[in-house]
Amino acid sequence: MTYRVGIINVTGYAGMEAARLLWNHPAARLVAATGRSLAGQRLGEAFPSLGLYEDLPITETIEADVDVVFSSLPTAESAKACAPFVRAGVKVIDIAADFRLKAPGAFEQWMGGGQPHPAPDLLPEAVYGLPELNRDRIAAARLVANPGCYPAAAILALAPAVRAGIIEPTIVVDAKSGISGAGRGSGGGFGYSEVNEDVSAYKIANHNHQPEIAQELGALRGGEEPRVTFVPHLVPMTRGIHATCYAPLAREITQAEVLDLYRDFYHAAPFTSVSTVPPHTKHTLGTNRCIVHPVVDARNGMLVVASVLDNLGKGAAGQAIENMNLMLGIDQAAGLQLPAVYP
């Protein structure tokens, strides 16, 4: 059986990456793709990198029968486009941030610019789409909230330690992102001459991924959110997230015990692996992989975890396809077993 997939807003980086990854999927086919300014063009004509899609038209809305829809609209534009599909029984994966935050008022404060949520009735049922934590719930869901790119890296770095209670709930996440994290529509300040040879922090102490990280780590400790200091940085590479996460150890533990704990936690996860050496963002480029590297800093009583992924892979479109596979009840890794692009 081949499942029929639609992408709402194929014209952004996340939508384009979903189309790229779907090309070789053994059980799913892209049959509809929307785009605002490019409607009427063929996908392969609009984007030469997707030239294999020479016959697929970009349309204003999805009219074809579909089994699954990905939405990669800008955050706060996405929920109202997803809602009719969920209500019609189509499985929906929202790559935007509209269904991620559960606390009352959180969407309005962090994602919606003060505007009310467009589909508040669907918010409680949306499952946070990180299979390493929520595999069975994703498989049963009709609406999945795909994680943000920074939260995916940070949560995967910290989840085993938080669940085992080996760290104090005072966490620092120091994260770097490639420029594609800001999207195609990112506008001023992201030109080559501005970002090349430049590194800067941004949105210190007020980035909308901080509550997402705290919410999901809190769920691993009975709902009590840890204190999370999150500092994102922009670095001059195209793709990739590198998160270095720090927390005080709650008890003495050896490096070997921590490695065992992490390996045990991720033993059934096809895309998250535990490394004994510092991972590079390029080890995940173009893939759905996340690599975590936990280190006990015994002199200071700290756990330090380095984590890498591709913001458009495990941070967006790859993750969305992994979630789709689970929702369809097919092999979790279908279409996603790819070596990284290296060097």
Ligand SMILES: NC(=O)C1=CN([C@@H]2O[C@H](COP(=O)(O)OP(=O)(O)OC[C@H]3O[C@@H](n4cnc5c(N)ncnc54)[C@H](OP(=O)(O)O)[C@@H]3O)[C@@H](O)[C@H]2O)C=CC1
């Ligand atoms: N980039 C990343 O690494 C990640 C992105 N995401 C999420 O995925 C979603 C898409 O991000 P990304 O692909 O980076 O976005 P981009 O900035 O690459 O693309 C946005 C596209 O959306 C179109 N667009 C803008 N506003 C609207 C609108 N109101 N209605 C319809 N189309 C619109 C624009 O096309 P045009 O003007 O031509 O119509 C533009 O090409 C976002 O919600 C983002 O939060 C999630 C994780 C990682």
Ligand SMILES: CC(=O)N[C@@H](CCC(=O)OP(=O)(O)O)C(=O)O
């Ligand atoms: C480098 C950069 O600008 N990154 C984006 C995050 C990427 C993203 O799209 O995250 P959401 O899915 O949660 O919107 C940012 O910091 O806002």
